[in-house]
Amino acid sequence: MKGLIHVYTGDGKGKSTSAIGLSIRCAGNGKKVIYTQFLKDNQSSELKIIKEIDNISFIPCVNNYGFYSQMTEDQKVKAKEMYTDLLEKVIEGAKTTDCQLLVLDEVILAYKFRLIDQNSFLHFLQTKPEGLEVVMTGRYAPDELIELADYVSEIKKIKHPYDNGILARDGIEL
Numbered sequence: 001m002k003g004l005i006h007v008y009t010g011d012g013k014g015k016s017t018s019a020i021g022l023s024i025r026c027a028g029n030g031k032k033v034i035y036t037q038f039l040k041d042n043q044s045s046e047l048k049i050i051k052e053i054d055n056i057s058f059i060p061c062v063n064n065y066g067f068y069s070q071m072t073e074d075q076k077v078k079a080k081e082m083y084t085d086l087l088e089k090v091i092e093g094a095k096t097t098d099c100q101l102l103v104l105d106e107v108i109l110a111y112k113f114r115l116i117d118q119n120s121f122l123h124f125l126q127t128k129p130e131g132l133e134v135v136m137t138g139r140y141a142p143d144e145l146i147e148l149a150d151y152v153s154e155i156k157k158i159k160h161p162y163d164n165g166i167l168a169r170d171g172i173e174l
Helices: 015-028 046-050 073-096 107-112 118-127 143-148
Strands: 005-009 032-037 056-059 099-105 133-137 151-154
Touching: 005 015, 005 143, 015 032, 015 046, 015 056, 015 099, 015 133, 032 073, 046 056, 056 073, 073 099, 073 107, 073 118, 107 118, 107 133, 118 143
Parallel strands: 005 133, 005 151, 032 056, 032 099, 099 133
Antiparallel strands: none
16 A cells, blocks of 8 residues: 655644544554654653554654744754654654554644754655655645645634633643
8 A cells, every 4th residue: 555645734723633543543453653743742641542552653752842932042953953863763763664654743843943854854755665654743834745745634723712811721732
């Protein structure tokens, strides 16, 4: 089976949730999944469950530098080194194992902010293993990622409780 490329983008809630749902579906079908996150703190509640699923390998970031807009220049340099290493690690894992699904949660923002090497990432997407399905999530998907993708879903916010001062809630947004 030919592996395809997915982009889940937009300002609405549900991009990561969609990627997790697909990961569970894939693992439930006996396929191997590698799941990682960029620009997150590895504390989301869904990670507790996916870490328990035999066919899903979660590869965490080692540090969290917070929101890009609040990073110092030094933190941006360190974040780029860390996210570049993380991306190389998961790509190597996807290439050298029998992985059928690679989920790169929030990689689109890491790409936008140049916290990963854009050329290397594009090269990987263009030359990925034939049977590997790749999912990318994050706001502001650029044209070059959309062009490479087979699926593009834009999740649009119409209304959100945050707009009324309601912060993220455990078990719903976290």
